[in-house]
Amino acid sequence: MGLTYSSTSKKSLKDLFNVEKSSEDDLVVALAGNPNTGKSTVFNSLTGLHQHTGNWPGKTVTNTQGKYSFIDKNFIVVDLPGTYSLLASSIEEIVARDFICFGRPDVTVVVLDSTCIERNFNLLLQIMEITPRVVVCLNLMDEAKKKNIKIDVTSLEERLGVPIVPSVARSNKGMDNLKEKIYDVSLGNILPIPRKIAYRSEITNMICELSPKLKKIFGNNINTDWLALRLLDGDKSILDSISKYLNTDINIY
Numbered sequence: 001m002g003l004t005y006s007s008t009s010k011k012s013l014k015d016l017f018n019v020e021k022s023s024e025d026d027l028v029v030a031l032a033g034n035p036n037t038g039k040s041t042v043f044n045s046l047t048g049l050h051q052h053t054g055n056w057p058g059k060t061v062t063n064t065q066g067k068y069s070f071i072d073k074n075f076i077v078v079d080l081p082g083t084y085s086l087l088a089s090s091i092e093e094i095v096a097r098d099f100i101c102f103g104r105p106d107v108t109v110v111v112l113d114s115t116c117i118e119r120n121f122n123l124l125l126q127i128m129e130i131t132p133r134v135v136v137c138l139n140l141m142d143e144a145k146k147k148n149i150k151i152d153v154t155s156l157e158e159r160l161g162v163p164i165v166p167s168v169a170r171s172n173k174g175m176d177n178l179k180e181k182i183y184d185v186s187l188g189n190i191l192p193i194p195r196k197i198a199y200r201s202e203i204t205n206m207i208c209e210l211s212p213k214l215k216k217i218f219g220n221n222i223n224t225d226w227l228a229l230r231l232l233d234g235d236k237s238i239l240d241s242i243s244k245y246l247n248t249d250i251n252i253y
Contacts, residue, residue: 033111035082038139041169043079070179088237102245106186114144128194136164162192
């Protein structure tokens with residue numbers, strides 16, 4: 001596999017995603033999750049009335065953002081479309097993937113439904129492959145209790161390698177703890193080490209061969225191990241996103 005590329009100047013977060021910071025010190029939080037996990041309730045609980053809605057640039061998908069302050073920092077929360085994966089088979093998946101990958105949020109909060117967390121792991125693991133800056137919001141804990149579902153949060157946190165916050169967003173339970181974890185991860189007070197997916201040795205070897213070549217092109221602007229995996233999987237849509245968001249045209253031969 002060979003690579004050729006050309007590059008121009010990078011665009012701003014405002015130009016690419018309609019996310020405008022009031023100050024350079026503002027921190028950006030991406031809020032991701034499957035549909036029906038209570039993600040919108042988490043968003044409302046975090047931001048209150050300090051929110052507005054528009055569209056993603058060039059898309060008909062709704063772009064909802066909100067703001068809140070915690071301790072000495074201001075946070076912009078971007079409510080991503082509810083999606084089951086980031087494999088770019090729908091507009092919603094492309095929007096969510098591109099913002100996490102190219103918008104470079106300071107933290108990505110993944111909202112899980114406590115009554116069926118296994119169903120949510122697909123999206124969570126894909127996000128943890130892109131970025132280590134992940135906080136899990138284990139929502140609907142009251143519903144899990146009603147169904148006599150018991151979750152060992154400490155053990156799950158250790159196995160996933162990222163902070164986990166149990167919550168009941170509709171009654172604001174756990175929200176202060178969630179804000180604290182977002183704050184700590186965004187400032188580097190907590191350094192998550194997400195669990196890695198183990199691939200077959202031949203795939204791992206190809207990633208190890210391709211990733212350094214991509215690193216020379218993109219530096220730290222993208223997780224090149226993840227990008228190598230997507231290219232090896234034949235994901236052509238990622239090439240379009242690279243051209244759009246990094247102003248880099250890349251050809252593979």
